[in-house]
């Protein structure tokens with residue numbers, strides 16, 4: 001994918017980005033000086049041992065947390081100066097998150113959960129539901145749409161979270177171990193859906209060690225002790 005997209009403006013850049021947790025004696029430098037650029041159409045797999053900084057980096061790239069040094073540039077704009085509100089609006093409008101703790105509302109049905117981004121985006125209830133049902137169909141859950149999320153299996157919940165994250169076709173998709181604890185068939189369904197989003201022009205960044213994800217990645221970035229160890233071309 002890189003050659004086709006190499007000349008285009010990156011969707012996202014980390015420029016000297018670092019994150020230190022805590023202060024003084026208790027300071028933990030979890031990410032150091034990351035320089036990375038991400039483009040449309042990519043599925044980037046982020047690898048590294050436990051504690052190497054993958055989730056820390058994903059949180060910065062996904063505009064969920066702010067770097068303590070350096071900056072994150074999204075769609076050509078430096079987000080350092082963004083207010084919390086502007087960050088929240090940017091997340092809501094352009095990003096999709098596939099996280100382990102999918103943040104689903106247990107007492108609502110699958111389809112109502114998937115409708116939420118549509119409601120936030122101001123769609124009519126009817127249109128939001130139409131989109132949500134299609135998104136659930138895309139992850140093989142059409143028959144579970146009216147089931148309460150609390151009564152779904154772990155893999156089914158993961159796919160509801162995926163449907164919700166992708167339903168409005170976000171430009172940037174952040175996934176943290178999206179296939180962890182899934183059987184191979186479900187893992188394939190998840191990566192197929194992510195790869196389809198990338199083929200449609202999204203940029204997907206996924207922390208994962210799963211060979212099923214790695215074989216579909218268009219690129220790999222490796223972290224060790226908070227540093228990017230894969231040489232990366234700077235856009």
Ligand SMILES: Nc1ncnc2c1ncn2[C@@H]1O[C@H](COP(=O)(O)OP(=O)(O)OP(=O)(O)O)[C@@H](O)[C@H]1O
Nearest residue numbers: 021022028030048049050051052053054055056057
């Ligand atoms: N909120 C926090 N406060 C202090 N230290 C933290 C915090 N979150 C993470 N860390 C530390 O930062 C380092 C990187 O953590 P991170 O969660 O980014 O690793 P990871 O690569 O995602 O690991 P895993 O594969 O286990 O999910 C670790 O040493 C971790 O203990």
Ligand SMILES: [Mg+2]
Nearest residue numbers: 054055056176
């Ligand atoms: Mg992690």
